[in-house]
Amino acid sequence: MEEYDELGQQLAERLAALVKRAEIIEDDLRQPLNDDWDEQAQELADDEALSGVDEVLRNEIVQIRLALRRIEKGRYGKCTICGKDIGIQRLKARPIATRCIEHAV
Template sequence: MSQYADIAEQLRERLGALLERAEVIEDDLRHPLDDDWEEQAIDLADDEALEGVDEVLRAEIAQIRLALLRIENGTYGTCSNCGAEIDRKRLEARPIATRCIKCAA
């Protein structure tokens, strides 16, 4: 069992929740536009905001998937910049961290 099994479980739970939210947003974005021009303008403005939220979700999803991959291949917890071990407390606070606190500063 990996020393980061608990963090991996938290990441998988977060990933599941984000994927569900992203699916809801994508469903909302697929709706047909109303015939009314004013309603279309409102819908397009709403869609633009939703697209921004979707981009943020997709970026976090990608970061979580990469963190899970690092756990799987044994590189999780190693700073990508200096190669030092990332403090466990940092990983618990920010499980997608790729750099130690010194390199992140």
């Protein structure tokens, strides 16, 4: 699957960046709250936003890991609905795609 080597490398690099970013967010979320009530309110609002970002990051991390596993198993680039090849242009645009353009929802 040499044609997917470059995409696999891009996915691996993206995964490393996302994991690092998620770790930073988790460290920030573990910080104790300020003693000042006004500051606490702001920190809680910030933490809620960070939790949302962390959830999105975690979801993308899972999707990338699954895509990398499909590359390893030789199933990458195949539509999970019809089994046909997913176009390379679609994979370049969305490397975690699991469906061909015909079955994309």
